[in-house]
Amino acid sequence: MKSRPRLLLVYPATHKLGWVRRFQLPSLSLKQVAAVTPPEWEVVMADEVHEDVPFGEKFDLVGITAMTHQAVRAYEIADRFRAQGVPVVLGGIHPTVLPEEAQAHADAVLIGEAEPVWAKLLDDFLAGRLAPLYRAPIPTDDRLVIPWSRRDILAGRQYLTTQTVQASRGCPYDCPFCTVTPYFGRTFRYRNPDDVLAELRSFEGKLMVFVDDNILGDPVRAKPILEGMAGMNLRWGGQANLRFAEDPELVKLVARSGCIGIFVGIESVTGPHANHAKTGNGSSQIDLVKRVRDAGIVLEASMIFGFDDHDEGIFERTVRFLEECAPSIPTFNVLTPYPGTSLFKQFDREGRLLHKDWSRYDHGQVVFRPKQMTPERLYRGWQEARWEAYRLPAIASRVMKGKGKLVNLAYNFLRRGGIERPDRIVHIREVAEP
Ligand code: B12
Structure with a gap:
């Protein structure tokens, strides 16, 4: 009898993690690719965060x-398999935005979402007619029809939870620094709520994560999901924009549905990137954060430094704003111009990119020349803002303002762990383009 074709799906890691790897989320991307792989294939997953890539196996x-910061490692892995005569397909965000670059390391590149084209690619492969490029068009409709992801491929590893789900894709906001709108389209596409709820009912564990960019982006379509979850005794985390908190009833429903934590991008305290359209103005943001906190939901607020209107005073202003609005956890990012975004095009055009070493495009390094x-x-x-925001008195003051003080304290200490003292930071090297 002929044996089943074997497919290896790889999640590349840029660096090894210690025990914290057990608190990471698995790649929904690969669980989703596995779900649209026809059953005649045997699917094996290698998550480099957890184990070495099995180069020796057949x-x-x-x-x-x-993603962009993984691209250099993905290409190394691809080159090594191809040198052994094993064909490689590259997919995901970075190969999609730079397919020509990816093609130099792959037998085929899949542009966009796997669901519409992956089975055809595999058919072509088995028939010996693999094409170099497969393209899924950017959807414009408002419905998302995808199969439940395959969690079985994660077996044998420990994650924070394997129960990650997407109820929607797409985002109408089209922020210049974000990959999501150019990649997933500018409409919120939601799955049928009954299908989402059926998937959630299949979970054995209590904890789950919605990896949607904005699970509450269209409240009318999110509500049936939240209402259905209210009786399920699940505990969930997700991302949304703070604007959802303008509706006190929605905040109550979110809490009742089992939400324990929400990540919101406030992005900037000033200028065109201050997310007022998405999150209200400065003073209302303070009220909205309080409303979410008072509902017993841990609120993580993400800020970005480095926009063109940011001068050297931005760090101090941001820390003071965060002291006032006291989200449970503040997060700070260095602006990163990811390829495929309009920000990347602008900085490239203006000659402001320091290099194109993608492994350093990760929000924690400066890869461009700021304006001011x-x-x-x-x-x-x-570094200074992070250090300041995670000083013990700052943590204590945040924790005292929220409910669930122990959980809040634990989260804050977890975040504090990775922060270096600003006087120990290394100088940024400028490197030549690869
Ligand atoms: C959940 C999430 C996380 C989680 C989990 C990440 C994980 N383990 O996968 C956490 C919070 C840990 C995280 C961290 C980071 N993230 Co993140 N994250 C997301 C988010 C919101 C959803 C990702 C997801 O699961 N999508 C669902 C899957 C199904 O979609 P997909 O990945 O696109 O996969 C589909 C297709 O691309 C394709 N496909 C994908 N891979 C492959 C492979 C093959 C072979 C094929 C054929 C097809 C294919 O098929 C899939 C099904 O259609 C996205 C935004 C987004 N909407 O995607 C940001 C996003 C991917 N993250 C981003 C970034 C920058 C990061 C960080 C670097 C940020 C940071 N410094 O903290 C880190 C890096 C962490 C790491 N692992 O190294 C950026 C990436 C930008 C870029 N150009 O690279 C995004 C797009 C956010 C944004 N707004 O810009 N992230």
Whole structure:
């Protein structure tokens, strides 16, 4: 009897993690690719965060996913398999936005979402007519029809939870620094709520995560999901924009549905990127954060440094704003111009990219020349703001304002762990383009 074709799906890691790997989320990308793989294939997953890539084993085809910061490692893995004669398909965000670059390391590149084209690619492969490029069009409708992801491929590893789900894709906001609108389209596409709820009912564990960019983006379509969850005794975390908190009844429903934590992007305290359209103005943001906190939901607020209107005072202003609005957890990012975004095009055109070493495009390094300060000042300001916001008195004051003080304290200490003292930071190197 002929054996089943073997597919290896790889999640590349840029660095090894210690025990914290057990608190990571698995790649929904690969669980979703596995779900649309026809049953005649045997699917094996290699999550480099957890284990080495099995270069020595026999596979018929290798599929590798890559966000931008993973691309360099993804290409290394691809090159090694191809040198052994194993064909490689690259997919995901980075190969989609730079398919020509990815093609140099792959037998085929899949542009966009796997669901509409992956089975055809595999058919072509088995028939010996694999094409170099497969393209899924950017959807414009408002419905998302995808199969439940395959959690079985994660077996044998420990994650925070394997129960990650997407109820929607797409985002109408089209922020210049974000990959989501150019990639997933500008409409909120929601799954049928009954299908989402059926998937959630299949879970054995209590904890789950919605990886949607904005699960509450269209409240009318999110409500049936939340209402259905209210009796399920699940505990969930997700991302949304703060604007959802303008509706006190929606906040109550979110809490009743089992939400324990929400991540929101406030992004900037000033200028065009202050997310007022998405999150209200400065003073109302303070009220909205309080409303979410008072509902017993941990609120993580994400800020970005380095926009063109940011001068050296931005760090201090941001820390003071966060003291006032007291989200449970503040997060700070260095602005990163990801390829495929309009910000990348602008900085590239203006000659402001320091390099195109994708492995350093990760929100924690400065890869461009800011308008009103040096790259070093931006890096140092980012470090100083993090240090300041995670001083013990600052943590104590935040925790005292929220409910669930122990959980809040634990989260804050978890975040504090990775923050270096600003006087120990290394100087940023400028490197030549690869
Ligand atoms: C959940 C999430 C996380 C989670 C979990 C990440 C994980 N383990 O996968 C956490 C919070 C940990 C996280 C962290 C980070 N993230 Co994140 N994250 C997301 C988010 C919101 C959803 C990702 C997801 O699961 N999508 C659902 C899947 C099904 O979609 P998909 O990945 O696109 O996969 C589909 C297709 O691309 C394709 N496909 C994908 N891979 C492959 C492979 C093959 C072989 C094939 C054929 C097809 C294929 O098929 C899939 C099904 O259609 C996205 C935004 C988004 N909407 O995607 C940001 C996003 C991916 N993250 C981003 C970033 C920058 C990061 C961080 C670097 C940020 C940071 N410094 O903290 C880190 C890196 C962490 C790491 N692992 O190294 C950026 C990536 C930008 C870029 N150009 O690279 C995004 C797009 C956010 C944004 N707004 O810009 N993230």
